[in-house]
Amino acid sequence: MLSLPEGNPVKDAGLAMAKRIGACQQVEHQIVVDTNTIYTHPHLEEVRVDMAGFKVESRPVELVTSVGSCIGICLYDSIRKCGGLAHIMLPQSSLGLQEPLPGKYADTAVDALVKGIREITKSENRLSAKIAGGANMFASTLANGLDIGAKNIRATKEALERHRIRLISEDVGGSHGRRISFNLASGIIIVRLHNGEIRKL
Amino acid sequence: MINTQERIEVASSAVQEDSEIDLGILLELGSIGAGHAATSLSDILQETITISVPKIHTLQPHLLPGFYDLHDRPTTAIYLHLNEKYGMDILLTFEEMEARKIAAMMNMCGSVEELDPAMETSALQELGNILIGSFLTSISDFIGLTLLPSTPETVTDGFDAILDNFLIKQSIDSESALVFETRFMRNGTDAKCILIIFPTQELKNLLVEKSKSMMGI
Incomplete structure (x- = not known):
């Protein structure tokens, strides 16, 4: 209060x-x-970002996606109130199959978001980042060495470092899914868990 | 049992595209399995179970959440996989409340409020064992190939969050995921249980080859 x-x-x-x-x-x-x-009030228009996709907006909307092992990465220019969200599935584009889906990979998603924000604002931006996701929901996949969630987290942070974008907040790992709502009017991200818990980034 | 040489030959044809005949064969195999699984579910619950006409979808893995359009729907999933040699992820998903109702019925509880969480998990794992076991046994009997599933795991979360773990694996392996899907309905209610299966290309080829040889094609 x-x-x-x-x-x-x-x-x-x-x-x-x-x-x-x-x-x-x-x-x-x-x-x-x-x-x-x-x-937590859904007072803004909700725009869903699909798996492997990304969206950049300068309107006061709420970008929404749901992730398990995937990563939701949000970049924000707090001065111009412009930002974007990508739903990353895999750490590197070299793991994929020549698809035109920049939002799908950690290395290409950050490039795409930076470029998209710059195209809208027509200027260089002071961007900050927040990330959520990278869970491992099934113990057997961990036992088989397929902890793709952890690899996604690491690759996303490396991509941000390459672009010299500061990661200011994160909610990653664990064994639960996350619904990410990125409020472009405030830059605040609300992460909702299935058990009703709400985390503010 | 298939011999090693046969396995190598089948695996080497993994790059071939699925023909309509092959998809038809896989659909028929899945239908046999789904019919047996529905009978098992009916036996457990002592209720009428109907199944939707099974379907096979071939689409890019990342498009599947949009295809189902269930996003954050509270879902309980029972997950099993076949051993490494054949590779197949099997996901039996229920609306969360439907899973609790079924677990309560299996535990002879009058309502879901009486259900102990540990007993709920145990009942759902048992349900997965019986249903998937029945599904796989009927296919095994038909084509003469032993298909043994892993121990089941259960998880309750949003639908998309559960699904993305499997879609990531699919998107590493292939440009398109082949998904077998059928829906079970209890007492004629809307589809509340979806069986989703992601076979690897190697297993798909193996199943098709074995089926063709059984049918003399």
Whole structure:
């Protein structure tokens, strides 16, 4: 919960939104905002990013994807409010079969997102990254040395290093799937687990 | 049992495209297996089980989540695989609540609330053993090839998150995944259980060759 003084013009836009979705209430002389409701409220248009795909947007939408061993990588320019999400399946394009699917591989997905954001903003960008995913949901695949989740995490971080993009937050590994919602208005990412747990990146 | 030389010859033809005749043979094999699996499920639950007409899909692995369009639907999956020699992932998926209802019935519980989590997992693994065992045994009997599954694992999560583990494996091996699919319905309800099978190219060729030799083609 966040308490804000009444009549602060800087906060007016945010408060208007909070009131619209019922995330705030007046308690005596303070307006109390339930930040959890704001973070999780689906007030933006949802745009789904399919497996092996990527999307770049400058509109205030929510980019959404669901991952298990795959990685959802989000790049964001917080000044221009422009960003993109890729659903990475495999660590390297050399593992694939000559497909025109840049979002599918860690090495090509970062290239594609950077290029896509630059094309929209028509300028060099100060980008930051957040990643989620890379789980291993079946013990037997781990026993067989097929921990593709861990390989995806490593390859994604290496690709970010090559582009000198700072990784500011991550929620990776484990044995559960994740639903990733990337809010392009705020840059906040909400990761929902099947058990109802919500993590904010 | 197939001998080593035969296996090598079958494996070497792995690059061939699946012909319509081959897909028809695989579909027929799958239908035999699905029929037996449905009978087993009916015996366990003492209820009428109907199955959809089995289908075979050949499509790029990454397109499969969009094809099913279930995304974050709460799903319980029972996973088994064949041993390394033949290679095949088998996924029996239920809507989460349907899996709990079936586990409760198997445990003689009056409702899902009475169900102990450990007993639920155990019942679902047993269900997987019986259903998949029945599916594979009927195919084995038909073509004279021993197909032994692994110990079952269960997981409950979103549909896409469960599926992506298998699609990654498929996309490493091949440009297109061949997916055998059938749906089981209990008491005429909507399809709540989907059996999805990802055979390797080697196993596909082996099954087709053995079936052709059985039928004298």
